[in-house]
Amino acid sequence: MNNEILYLITFLIAFIVSLVLTPCFRFIAKKFDIYDRPTSAVKTHKESVPYLGGIAIWSGWVISLIAIRFITDFPTGTLNNLRSVIVGSFLLLLLGLCDDIKKGGLGFKFKFLIQIIACVIVVVLFDIRINFIENYTLSVLLSIFWIIGLSNAFNLIDIMDGLSCGTAAISAFFFFIIALPSEMIYVNFCAIALCAACLGFIPFNLSKSKKIFMGDTGSLSIGFILATIAMGTSYTKINPIAVFAPLLILAVPIYETTFVSIIRILKGKNPFLGSKDHFPLRLEKMGYSRKQILVFVYILSFILGIFSYTLVNLNDNISYLIFSLVIILLIIFSIKLSKVKVD
Numbered sequence: 001m002n003n004e005i006l007y008l009i010t011f012l013i014a015f016i017v018s019l020v021l022t023p024c025f026r027f028i029a030k031k032f033d034i035y036d037r038p039t040s041a042v043k044t045h046k047e048s049v050p051y052l053g054g055i056a057i058w059s060g061w062v063i064s065l066i067a068i069r070f071i072t073d074f075p076t077g078t079l080n081n082l083r084s085v086i087v088g089s090f091l092l093l094l095l096g097l098c099d100d101i102k103k104g105g106l107g108f109k110f111k112f113l114i115q116i117i118a119c120v121i122v123v124v125l126f127d128i129r130i131n132f133i134e135n136y137t138l139s140v141l142l143s144i145f146w147i148i149g150l151s152n153a154f155n156l157i158d159i160m161d162g163l164s165c166g167t168a169a170i171s172a173f174f175f176f177i178i179a180l181p182s183e184m185i186y187v188n189f190c191a192i193a194l195c196a197a198c199l200g201f202i203p204f205n206l207s208k209s210k211k212i213f214m215g216d217t218g219s220l221s222i223g224f225i226l227a228t229i230a231m232g233t234s235y236t237k238i239n240p241i242a243v244f245a246p247l248l249i250l251a252v253p254i255y256e257t258t259f260v261s262i263i264r265i266l267k268g269k270n271p272f273l274g275s276k277d278h279f280p281l282r283l284e285k286m287g288y289s290r291k292q293i294l295v296f297v298y299i300l301s302f303i304l305g306i307f308s309y310t311l312v313n314l315n316d317n318i319s320y321l322i323f324s325l326v327i328i329l330l331i332i333f334s335i336k337l338s339k340v341k342v343d
Helices: 003-031 053-069 076-101 108-125 136-156 163-179 185-206 215-230 240-249 251-266 279-285 290-313 316-338
Strands: none
Touching: 003 053, 003 185, 053 076, 053 185, 053 215, 076 108, 076 185, 076 215, 108 136, 108 215, 136 163, 136 215, 136 251, 163 185, 163 215, 163 240, 163 251, 163 290, 185 215, 240 251, 240 290, 240 316, 251 279, 251 290, 251 316, 279 290, 279 316, 290 316
16 A cells, blocks of 8 residues: 555544544533633633643544554554654643643643653654754754743644644644655654644634633644654755754744743743733734634745745755745744734
């Protein structure tokens, strides 16, 4: 059976499982009173919403990978890489679940400790890391920083229905497209399965009558998976600047984290404490509806994904031009957003 058929099967399994399990976990969340309640000023929703959508997404992702394992024979290296991503993301899933269930959430020190353990499993034990850095110690440290940063970045942008999950689906799609010609098959399967699982969840996340949140359970594990597979393929076969392609694919969560952190630090605030200074909420203050903001972010993510693909496949001069243009536009966008008054 050729890989194209296997990718399609993986996509369909992940999508269907996520689509079926999401309302099931919504029922479980309601039964056991697992809700995201708008009890603090930083919450943007007005009514209590069930959690546990993240388990449906992760289940769709992992079940599709396990199912496809019995259809085809993966090389040993691919199997080991898949196992490491599954184990690491499962730890983040459990961490997010505990944080969602526990009143007041978990302490940030404990959360960082578990995230570091998950990163060590992937980076040190299975050697999935940033390979273009020759110094091993520096490569390991930056890889751990990259994974933890992305995991929390997807958690940070999970402030509006469909935002974090939709961005993750688009990012996963472009990692699949870019990695498709490579021999790192585990990246292809992980990416297409995650894309499908997120798409299966989104209709319920956007629903008014059957709404469910993925919570930290989903955002942390999704961010972990994307950060890990981003290090699993080569981008620089045609030109060296293509090493920045993952930054374009994941530009929305990276930008949000960087923008919010800088704004809070400049105001003398703790960047780790919640507030309503996120860029989507600033756009809302400017008069845009949430639907318009969501469409804007999706289009932006898709355009940046196309830019990343261009970066990987074109010559140096055009790649430098594209990357420079993106940076300039983001700076202009940031200056305009920073002038918007928020709580």
